[in-house]
Amino acid sequence: MKTAVHFGAGKIGRGFIADLLHDSGYRIVFADVVQPLVDLVNKDHEYSLFLIDHDYEEKIIDNIVAYSTISEPEKVIEEIVNAEVLTTSVMATNLPKVAPLITNGLKARKAARAAGDAKLIVMACENAIMGTDILKKAMIETGIMTEEEMDSVAVFPNTAVDRMVFDGHHHGKDGVEIGDAFELPIEKNKLEDPESEPIKGAEYVDNLEKFLQRKIYMVNCAHAVTSYFGFVKGYKTVQEGLADPELLEEVKATVMESASALEKKYGFTHESLVEYMDSMIIRRFTTPGVSDPITRVAREPIRKISPNDRIMGPAFQCEEYGLDNSHLLRGTACALRYQNPEDAQAVELQDYIAKNGVGAAITKYIGLKPEDRMFGVIADEYSKLV
Structure with missing residues (x-):
């Protein structure tokens, strides 16, 4: 054998x-x-x-x-x-x-x-x-x-x-x-x-790159932003979050921002990316009986907001192509608010923000400067979150 x-x-x-x-x-x-x-x-x-x-x-x-x-x-x-x-x-x-x-x-x-x-x-x-x-x-x-x-x-x-x-x-x-x-x-x-x-x-x-980016920038993005949107609303699981119609629509809008950049860069059809979102993301994440804790999905926020990862990666692509990335940037702001004393990266992130301010964190962990448009959007969205 x-x-x-x-x-x-x-x-x-x-x-x-x-x-x-x-x-x-x-x-x-x-x-x-x-x-x-x-x-x-x-x-x-x-x-x-x-x-x-x-x-x-x-x-x-x-x-x-x-x-x-x-x-x-x-x-x-x-x-x-x-x-x-x-x-x-x-x-x-x-x-x-x-x-x-x-x-x-x-x-x-x-x-x-x-x-x-x-x-x-x-x-x-x-x-x-x-x-x-x-x-x-x-x-x-x-x-x-x-x-x-x-x-x-x-x-x-x-x-x-x-x-x-x-x-x-x-x-x-x-x-x-x-x-x-x-x-x-x-x-x-x-x-x-x-x-x-x-x-x-x-x-x-x-061409593996196009499939890698589709997966990371759509599926992983959706999972991550659902956890961060859900956290700021007080939910404990991804499924609780997606049962909230407002949050579900926000997740879909975020994923389709990522999809718009993939469509532009790799030539995926819009219809195929909508179907991909429905089958590989929404249908799976809302499967009856499945319960995915936000503490698991949201872990390691520093890695997940880094410039080439699942949230800011597609946000940078959208910025390059002149496409809307407002939901992606709000997802990043929510990630900057994420707290979990048992997650080393969450602790590091919150300690850094407490000592240096959110602007310094945006520069350190995402690589944006105060004069960058996306810097201002993230900082503004962060300030709106309680």
Whole structure:
């Protein structure tokens, strides 16, 4: 049986990537730093997925094993030597932490395998633009292998990822709830065989950037602004917020501002982006029985208002094309108001604003200067929020 090594045994790892790997015929090896997740996988060497759109019907994922990246790195390396695919879902900020072990795995693979053997397909499946490039750069920076050495044993396609996943308990079992709708575009031109389909159900594309931006600037944008709009209104979950007709319309207006820039830049049709919003965003986020806490969705506000991320990224694009971005800028203002004592970035942001003022925060975290039009809009919207 083919082997896939997957770094990250959390909900995305088990509920999305491993689900597709399983359906593609792979034996799955999870590698994780969290011992309870390793133990969970190894308890029965299978786990349950619950299909949200099918009355939580159960699906079993088997042929799995997990190893600790802390106490069993040599076992992870051994699996990398013999694997066909290596994927990650560890959060983009953690890619530099897994880079040394992955690189050591490639080094062992290079020593153990003959020249001309099939190359390992390495893909970072993260909520980040060109996540595999981020991982590869971190691997090069370890100094364990040169880029040329790495390229001799592996290929590094970028991906975009999107699926609704939650912890769930049904049929007397714990598991992961998953929605039907998902996206996994993969850069086909970076595969050793561009016509191969190593993961069934993925979409193999020539221009990944347009799909990445559509996902980040529409789905991730919608999720984030719903949480920040919802926070300032006192809601506890995304679903509570979207049940408010006024907030729902504000979210739709925000997402369509992002869509207008994507339409202009990449030539998406307006109708396709409206359908994308309805199917991949609104329908999913309002699925009956789903409850997504704002504290989870709103976490790490500094990252989410950075210039190239999900809110200000499309706002800058709209500004460049002379398009309306007023709702995006209001979403940013709400993010600047976000408070959560258990979120390190929220604490840092509020401490900085308290000491230096919101204007200084807009410059520091977003890169706008007082003379910039968007600076004034964000500061004005911020002042209106209580």
